[in-house]
Amino acid sequence: MKLTMREIAKMAGVSVTTVSLVLNDKEARISQKQRTKIKEIARKNNYVPNSSAVSLAKNESNTIGVVVPNISNPFYSSLIKAISNELSKRGYYSLIINSNDNHENEAKQVAKLVSRGVDGILLVPSNDLYAQGTDKVNTFLNSIDIPFVLVNADSDLDINQVNLDSFEGGYLATQLLIDNGHTDIAIVTGNKGFVNAETRLLGYQKALADNGLTIDPNLVFRAPYDLNGGYERIQQIQQTPATAIFFCSDLMLYGAVKQFNESKRNLFDHYSIIGYDDTFINEIFNPTITSVKQNVSQLGSEAVRVLYTALSSKLTINVKLDVTLNVRDSVKALD
Amino acid sequence: MKLTMREIAKMAGVSVTTVSLVLNDKEARISQKQRTKIKEIARKNNYVPNSSAVSLAKNESNTIGVVVPNISNPFYSSLIKAISNELSKRGYYSLIINSNDNHENEAKQVAKLVSRGVDGILLVPSNDLYAQGTDKVNTFLNSIDIPFVLVNADSDLDINQVNLDSFEGGYLATQLLIDNGHTDIAIVTGNKGFVNAETRLLGYQKALADNGLTIDPNLVFRAPYDLNGGYERIQQIQQTPATAIFFCSDLMLYGAVKQFNESKRNLFDHYSIIGYDDTFINEIFNPTITSVKQNVSQLGSEAVRVLYTALSSKLTINVKLDVTLNVRDSVKALD
C-alpha cells in the first residue's frame, strides 16, 4: 500500500538519493528529465514521506507543543485557534495540551513534550503556577531546555515572551469609568499572584491616582477568573458604595449577572459594568457589555512568529501588544 | 546533552538490545542485576527515548489526529477538552486540527495526518462536506485508510461512529413546547444537508405528528449554526404565527436575542424559546434558557474508547448517546 522512496527509486531506475533530492526540491544537480519523471511516479502512486523517518534523520519534528490551562475557556480556545492556524500555515503541527490549570500536571506535560521531541513550546502558563510565587515560576521556566515562548504571562526573566498590555487594559477600563463620573469603582481581579491579576490592578490604581482619586482597598476584590468567582464577589460588593465595577474577566462578570438574575434584579440597573476579554457573548446582552478587547488572534500569531525566530536565533524577544476598549452600553454616566 | 541507548549501553557495558529490553520492561531474560543497574544509569542521566526513532521502528506514533470544524466554537472546544484529556490518560498525544468548516481543507489535513503517521483519527466532519451530499461524504470517508471514528455526524456506512441522538433531541424539545400548549412551533435547523440538521428536524416532525399537530413547512427555517443565522431568521419568523421557537443551536438563538435587543424588545417576552447544546451561558440569561443538553464529555470519551478498540480489532462500532433536556425558564405555558 504505502510505498517508500526505495520503491520509487526502483521504478524510476535511479538511486534513493536522487529521489530524495528531487522530492525535496533541492537545488542541486539532477536533470530536468529525471525530475519530472520521478515527480510523476511519486504523484501517481501518491507517495507520502514517512514523517518519523524524516524527523529521525533531520533531528527535528516539525511539531510544536502548545500548553494551555483550559482548552474550553473561550479566551484560550480562540488563542489556540489562532496559534494552530498560524502554525499550520508555516508547516508545523501543533500538539495541544491541557494543563487543567494545575502546575504539577503542566510540568509533567512539558517534560513529555520535550522527550517527545517537539521543536519548541508555546506555553500559556497556569494560574496555579503563578500563584506559587516568582521563585517557583522562575525555576520552572529555567528548567525548560528547548526553545519556547511564554504567552500571556509577564516574566522578569530574559526569555521569549509575548503579552498583552494588562496595565493598559486596567488603566483604560478605569479611565472610562472615571470619565463617566464614577469615583467609587470596584475591581474584581484575579487571585493573588494569578497571571496578569497584579498588572491589571496596577493599571486600575494608576488611573485612579492620575485622576486624583483615592484608592480604597475595600473596593479591591479577588477571585478566580471564572463564573463562580464573580457570583460570590458581587454579593460582597453590594456592601460597598461602589457605583461601577471593573471585572478583570468576562466570565466573572457573567457570574455576577447570574447572581442578580436569581434575585430578580438586573445587574446593569445598579452598576456601570466593564469586563475583560470581549467575549462574543457581550454583544448579545442587554445592554451590550463594554469590555477590554485583547487581540487574541494577534497574540497567537505573534507568539508563533517569536517562537519561529527563536528556533533559529539566540536572542530573546519580548513583545507587548496593545489592548483596546470595546465600548458598548454597560457603562452609563453617573448623574 | 541528550543521550542515547547506545551510550547507556556503553556505560553499563552491555548491548543496546539489553538496554532496550530493560527500559521497556520486557519480560524476557536479563538478570535482575543488570536490570537495576541499567535503570539506575538511565534515571541518573534522565534518559528519554527519541520518539521519532521509536515510531519508525515500531511503525506507530502514539498520536491521534483530531479534526474539528472550529476549535473556538464552545461545543467543539468542550469536545476537544474531553477528547484530549481522555487520550492523554491513555498515553496518546493529540494532534488537533481545525478544518475551518471547509471540506477542501479538511481533506488536505486528513491526508497530512495520515502521512504524518498518526495511529488513528477522530473526525468531526465539516458541515461543508455534509452539505455536498451523501455521495461526496461516502467517497471521502471511504478514502481514509487508517483507523478512524466519525464523531457527531451520522453515516449509513459501516464505519466506527459515535453520535448523539439528534432525533431524540429534536423530539424532546418539540414535545416540551407542545406540553406547554404551543401548536405553532417554528424550528430553525441547520442548512440543507448540514450535520445533524435533518435528524433534528425529523425529531421535531415526529413529535408534532405524534401529537396530532400539522406540520407547517412555513415554520421550518434553515441557517448556518451561528449567530448570524439566528439573527436573520428571527426576522422572518416574525411574519409567522409562531408562538415558540426551537433553535437547533444555541448560537443561532443568541443571534435572535441580539436582533430583538437591537430594537429594544425582549425575545423571551414574545416567544417560548428552546435551544440546543446547553452552552454554559444559558444559565446567565434572564430568563435562563432551556436547551437540549448533550453530554459532550461522554461523547469525547466514547469516541476515544471506540477508536482505541478499533486500533486492535476489525469490527466496527456504532454508538448513539442519549440526550436530555435541561429545562429552565425560557419556555412558558401558553395561556
Added chain:
DNA sequence: TTTCGCGAAGTAAACGGTTTCTTTTTAACT
C-alpha cells in the same frame, strides 16, 4: 567426559529517510 537444555546476553538487520562523499557521464575546449 560428552551432550543437551536453558538462561543470559549479543549481533545485526530492519524502519524510511537525509546527506556527505565518490564515481560516472557529458560536453566544452585545445
Added chain:
DNA sequence: AGTTAAAAAGAAACCGTTTACTTCGCGAAA
C-alpha cells in the same frame, strides 16, 4: 583525439530504536 571541468547520479553511512536470530556458558543428564 585528448584533457578537463562541470553536471548527473550513485554508494554508503547515519539518525535511535526494535526485534529476529545467534552465541555463549554452565549445570544436569547420559
